[in-house]
Amino acid sequence: MQQTKPDPLPAEKVKDFVSAGHNNLDKVKQLLTEFPTLIYATWDLGGGDFETGLEGAGHVGNKDIANYLIEKGARTNLFVLTMLGKTQIVKAYIETYPSYLYARGPHGFTLLHHANRGGEEAKELVEYLQSKGLKETRASL
Incomplete structure (x- = not known):
């Protein structure tokens, strides 16, 4: 028997999570509570430019958010x-x-x-x- 997969994550939640990953730890935590698999989500900004919440923290130098996400199992x-x-x-x-x-x-x-x-x-x-x-x-x- 084939299991059905759940629906994709809501695009706006992925976008919000990646955006929050740059500088808003409280929002990151809130969104992960609501949708735990956002930790793996990637936002497509167009033209081959993809980004995760962790990568957002990475390129702005936000160590608190980066370490939090890694501790929660983000793919680094x-x-x-x-x-x-x-x-x-x-x-x-x-x-x-x-x-x-x-x-x-x-x-x-x-x-x-x-x-x-x-x-x-x-x-x-x-x-x-x-x-x-x-x-x-x-x-x-």
Whole structure:
């Protein structure tokens, strides 16, 4: 017997959640209470520009929201880990996959942008990324 899947999440809730992920922890918590699977949702801004609530927190440097979402099980990525200053993880990944140095996150923001947003905790990564040749903080998608 085939199980039926629930309806897709309401688009406006996904959009609200991703928007709140940038700077509104209270709203993030409220929306997750209402729709727990928003933690996995991605908003399509058009033109191949996709973003999750966690990625919103990542590119603005909101560590409180990023850490909250990760603790709740959000799927993280190298951009967010860079902003959080997770040096060992980021360096190991770049050493294993050197071309990822030039990957683009939401809105075309680079790893260097995310490291800059990470402040003191990501300072070593700023230097590392620049030593590898990354200069741009944003590139077109």
